[in-house]
Amino acid sequence: MVATLGSGESGGSVYIMDLSGTIDSAMGSWTACRVASLDRTVWTADCSSDGTHAAFGMDHGAGLLDLETRGLSWLCRSKSDILSQKFVHSGNVVLCGLRNGSIAPVDVRQKRHNHPTGVPSASTARRTVPMLRSKHQGRWRNQADKDKCSRYISMSSAVCSLVTLSSDENYFLGSSMDGCIKLFDLRLIQKGGIQSYEGHVNSHTHLPLVVDPSETLLMSGGEDCTVRIWSIKTGELIFAQSVCDTPFTALCWPESSRDLCGSSLFDVNHSWGAWLGSRNGLFYMHGT
Structure with a gap:
């Protein structure tokens, strides 16, 4: 799944690509199919683990897209932009990270408004979703929306990345x-973070977090162009190295060495390895 930000003249869109098929030899890439067009900026999107639903975060709210029926519905509305999202593994909850520093867990099983005023039917070819504002700025439109986003976790700055285990x-x-990284427990929301990870450098950039397949290591690249790896359990910083002169804004930890296209370069059984992307290019970084 791919989401586009949009521009001043048009809103963002959500696309899906089937990566199981062959690459179009003429285009040199997979074909993307647009499944939703929005009349607002799309800051983020995420797909459920079973591939049936997609959540997208915009200015003033979050929506849910049924990828099988193409039906659209609201998850919640908010005054602050939703910059990051992540489904929990079961697909029952979507975590929404807001510009104001809040993280809202939203239960997708709750009753939702499928066709708000101004939203065309699911059969419409171009599915445009206008975000509705509340009558009074800063207040929820109705009690249902308030209930869906009433349980908040607060961070010290805009939430730019979320990763579920x-x-x-x-x-x-x-x-x-602002460079803060924390581990949270949904059962202990009022307690706040239960583990912190020190050393990350950020001031305004949308930098991602990734965890390794065993879910023991956490990786991020900072604005200081340094890649850092922490122990998720203890919070200990176990690796820090500057490897590029531009920040890494895309990170991916392969599930196994077999995911690396079978290249002889990656046949060695490294202790760990990950892909890193920056304006300078795509890099593969590994341990011993």
Whole structure:
């Protein structure tokens, strides 16, 4: 799934690509199919683990898209932009990270408004979703929306990345644009972060977090162009190295060495390895 930000003249869109097929030899890429067009900026999007639903975060709210029926519905509305999102592994909850520093867990099983005023039917070819504002700025439009986003976790700055753990979906990691990274437990929301990870450098950039397949290591690249790896359990910084002169704004930890296209370069059984992307290019970084 791919989401586009949009521009001053048009809103963002959500696309899906089937990566199981062959690459179009003429285009040199997979074909993307647009499944939703919005009349607002799309800051983020995420797909459920079973591939049936997509959540998208915009200015003033979040929506849910049924990828099978193409039906659209609201998750919640908010005054602050939703900059990051993540489904928990079961797909029952979407975590929404807001510009104001809040993280809102939203239960997708709650009754939703499928066709708000101004939203065309699901059969419409171009599915445009206008975001509705509340009558009074800063207040929820109705009690249902308030209930869906009433349980908040607060971070010290805009939430730029969220990562859930499949081993226990009560736990998730969040990072904010002031360099703060914390581990949270959905069962202990009022307690705040239960583990912190020191050393990350950020001031305003949308930098991602990634965890390794065993969910023991956490990686992020900072604005200081340094890649850092922490122990998720202890919070200990176990690796820090500057490897590029521009920040890494895309990170991916392969599930296994077999995911690396079978290249002989990656046949060595490294202790760890990950893909890193920056304006300078795509890099593969590995341990011993």
